[in-house]
Amino acid sequence: MNDTINTAVINTGRLGSRVLSASSLASDDVYNPKGEKLGSIKELMLDIDNGKICYAVLSFGGFLSLGEKLFAVPWSALTVDTENKRLVMDTSEERLQNAPGFDTDNWPNMADATWEQSVHAYYRTSI
Structure with missing residues (x-):
């Protein structure tokens, strides 16, 4: 996990607006609210049309990147x-194990609308 998460306050007139460097999130660990480690961030996927992060690619399981x-x-x-320099996702390890996943040699087409809908439905998030 990175030692620091770089934050900067933006002068937008809204208290608490922040900007984080992408490198401060890469390789960060992801935990659930119970404090159980779920995995680590491998990549951040950007929507180039709006300049926002759309997905975090989370690595889970395996040993020394095998499996x-x-x-x-x-x-x-x-x-x-x-505060704890990590990301939090409100899910259990069991639910994550059953989530739609892929291996390092077979990435999905994240621009496919059907794939996008199924992933957002699984995590109960809006598109």
Whole structure:
């Protein structure tokens, strides 16, 4: 996990608006609210049309990257915990194990509308 999450306050007139560097999130660990580690962030997927993060690719399971499974988690399913320097996702390890996933050599077409709908439905997030 990274030692720091870089934050900067934006002068937007809204208290608490923040900007984080992408490198501060890469390789960060993801936990559930119970404090159980769910995995680590491998990649952040950007929507180039609006410049926002749409998915965090989470690595789960395996040993030394062998047998690990990857999951494209909608960014809206995660919250940044700056105090503990990690990301939090409100799900159980069991539910994550059953989530739609993929391996490192077979990434899904994340631009496919059917794929997008199924992933958002699984994580109960809006598109």
